[in-house]
Amino acid sequence: MTTARPALRRVRLLFSFLCMMMGLSMFLATPGTFAQTYQKAVWVPVDNTIERGLESFLKRAFLDAEKQQADLVILHINTPGGEVDAADQIGQLIRQSPMHTVAYIDNQAFSAGTYIALNANEIVMTPGSSIGAATPIDLAGNAADIKFISGWSKKMSAAAGLNNRNPDVARAMVEIDTEFPGLKPKGTVLSLDAKQAKALGYADRVVSGKEELLASLGIAGDSLQMIEPTGGEIVARWVTSPYVMSLLLVIGLVGIVVELFAPGFGVAGTISLVSFGLYFFGHYVAGFANWLHIGLFVVGILLMILEIFLPGGIVGAIGFISIVTGLVMAAYDTQQGLASLGIAAAVTAFVTFLLIKRYGVRGLFGKFVLGDVQRNEEGYVAPKDQRDLAGKTGIALTPLRPAGVVKVEGKRVDAVSAGGFIDPGTAIVVVQVEGTRVVVAEQE
Numbered sequence: 001m002t003t004a005r006p007a008l009r010r011v012r013l014l015f016s017f018l019c020m021m022m023g024l025s026m027f028l029a030t031p032g033t034f035a036q037t038y039q040k041a042v043w044v045p046v047d048n049t050i051e052r053g054l055e056s057f058l059k060r061a062f063l064d065a066e067k068q069q070a071d072l073v074i075l076h077i078n079t080p081g082g083e084v085d086a087a088d089q090i091g092q093l094i095r096q097s098p099m100h101t102v103a104y105i106d107n108q109a110f111s112a113g114t115y116i117a118l119n120a121n122e123i124v125m126t127p128g129s130s131i132g133a134a135t136p137i138d139l140a141g142n143a144a145d146i147k148f149i150s151g152w153s154k155k156m157s158a159a160a161g162l163n164n165r166n167p168d169v170a171r172a173m174v175e176i177d178t179e180f181p182g183l184k185p186k187g188t189v190l191s192l193d194a195k196q197a198k199a200l201g202y203a204d205r206v207v208s209g210k211e212e213l214l215a216s217l218g219i220a221g222d223s224l225q226m227i228e229p230t231g232g233e234i235v236a237r238w239v240t241s242p243y244v245m246s247l248l249l250v251i252g253l254v255g256i257v258v259e260l261f262a263p264g265f266g267v268a269g270t271i272s273l274v275s276f277g278l279y280f281f282g283h284y285v286a287g288f289a290n291w292l293h294i295g296l297f298v299v300g301i302l303l304m305i306l307e308i309f310l311p312g313g314i315v316g317a318i319g320f321i322s323i324v325t326g327l328v329m330a331a332y333d334t335q336q337g338l339a340s341l342g343i344a345a346a347v348t349a350f351v352t353f354l355l356i357k358r359y360g361v362r363g364l365f366g367k368f369v370l371g372d373v374q375r376n377e378e379g380y381v382a383p384k385d386q387r388d389l390a391g392k393t394g395i396a397l398t399p400l401r402p403a404g405v406v407k408v409e410g411k412r413v414d415a416v417s418a419g420g421f422i423d424p425g426t427a428i429v430v431v432q433v434e435g436t437r438v439v440v441a442e443q444e
Contacts, residue, residue: 037218038100041072042225050082050112053237055089056286061227062097068225072217073101075120081111083242084136084152091119091159104213105129105203110191111136114173118159124213125194125203132191134173149174165201232285239282242336249327249344251275254351280330289330297326386438389413389430393443396426406440415440 042065044058065073075094094101094116103109103117106126110133117123117131125131136144136152144152153174157167172180172190179186197203207213214224229237238244255272280297283289303319324341331337394408400422406415408430418431418441432439 038072040068040070040225041074041214041217041219041223042068042070042227043074043076044227045229046075046077046113046116047079048237049241050079050087050090050116051237051241052083052086052288053233053240053282053286054082055086055093056236056240056288057229057233058090058093059287060233062093062099064227065099065225070225071099072219073097073099074213074217074224075101075103075116077103077105077109077113077117078107079109079111079113081113081134084112084115087112087115088155090116091155094119095162102213102217104210105131105194106209110134115156115159118156118165118170119162121163122204123197123202124205124207124216125197126207126209127194129194130191131197131202132173133189134170135176135189136174149176160202169200169202232281235278236282236286239278240286240288242340245279245331245336246340246343248275248279249340250347252279253344253348257348257352257355279327283330293326293330295326296322296329300324300326386413386436387433389438390433391430393427393429394440396422396424396428396440399424400440406438413438417441 042061044061044065046054046058048054062073100122101120102122102124103120104124105117106129108129109117109131112134114131114134123131134152134156136148153171156170156174160167160170168180169183169190169192171178172183174189176187176189180190184190192200192202194203194206198206205216207216214220239248252272252275255268255275258268259272276297280289280294284294300319300322303315303322306315306319327341328334328337331340389408392408394406394413396404396406397412398404400406400415400417402417402419402421404415404417404422404424406413406428415428415430415438418439422428422440422442427443428440429443430438431441
């Protein structure tokens with residue numbers, strides 16, 4: 001018995017040691033510790049409205065991060081929301097990325113921004129920040145139809161399930177007419193502050209700021225690589241907004257109509273060209289437009305101009321179709337392109353009506369129709385009488401062989417010589433005037 005007790009004591013000590021090691025390993029595997037170390041981290045801003053231009057920038061940012069052999073991407077999210085389709089594509093981009101992705105929210109990630117955050121591997125928030133309120137709305141600011149909300153609710157739930165988050169919470173952020181006991185009453189949508197999000201599993205940790213975030217990830221601040229949008233990408237984000245798209249097309253088309261009422265090529269035509277230029281530039285930088293779309297638009301404009309000189313309407317119709325095709329194909333979405341163009345066409349038609357009412361139809365076609373009319377009752381208008389030049393002297397401005405130009409009393413006059421060749425600079429005298437024919441001779 002005495003020999004068995006020390007052996008039993010050793011077994012207990014060994015068992016206790018193994019339990020301690022298992023507990024330590026589980027502690028090290030807990031999120032927020034340095035269980036995983038990262039060799040290269042990049043910081044990417046996801047701010048302002050979610051739209052197709054942001055999608056284009058993030059595609060480039062993730063590609064640059066992979067080229068830099070980064071293994072961690074920190075998405076700094078601060079957005080009120082935006083386009084659902086753009087958020088859907090961004091979410092797919094995050095899910096397919098081989099890099100570990102952290103959504104860092106230090107202000108707000110509402111609506112489409114919530115969906116983007118849910119697709120990341122981790123969500124980190126700061127005190128005072130918020131997430132949720134993801135009910136989709138239409139252009140008029142009203143909640144979308146039930147079918148669309150149902151589909152978006154499914155996407156939100158699926159995104160939440162990627163990291164074992166409660167899908168009921170995601171649905172509560174979308175569905176207005178559904179009651180979720182303990183989360184929200186019927187008729188409202190759910191949004192969470194940092195503390196609530198942490199309690200419900202919608203924030204993996206809460207940090208005081210950027211420094212604590214980097215420290216929790218084991219990243220030195222000076223080694224963090226920033227990926228910022230270029231100037232062209234900033235313009236593209238602005239231009240590809242549905243509201244700005246429609247506005248640019250309105251300005252472009254209205255500018256053309258106003259230019260038709262104004263003599264010469266002026267401010268309206270210049271503004272129109274700048275608007276169309278911004279439209280195509282933004283969509284080209286964002287990767288939605290190409291030279292084919294721009295070429296279709298330019299060819300369409302040329303054909304419309306050619307229609308002025310080639311009656312029949314066929315060339316003009318082809319030009320109109322070419323312009324519409326170029327504008328719509330350059331847009332990120334055909335339906336959105338048609339909608340923006342339809343809005344622009346309606347506004348342009350209204351402006352055209354007002355201008356015709358104010359200036360008449362001739363004001364619109366004044367550039368293409370000869371304004372002078374020869375009326376019989378007005379009789380024949382004779383050329384200017386030049387008989388007063390007879391006997392006056394001047395100087396030859398050009399050689400007269402025999403026709404040329406002379407200067408008489410400070411005025412340029414077309415003339416012919418009475419005899420032979422007259423050199424330029426030779427003093428002359430007007431010897432005869434017959435209608436429009438002025439005859440000169442060398443002055444003796």
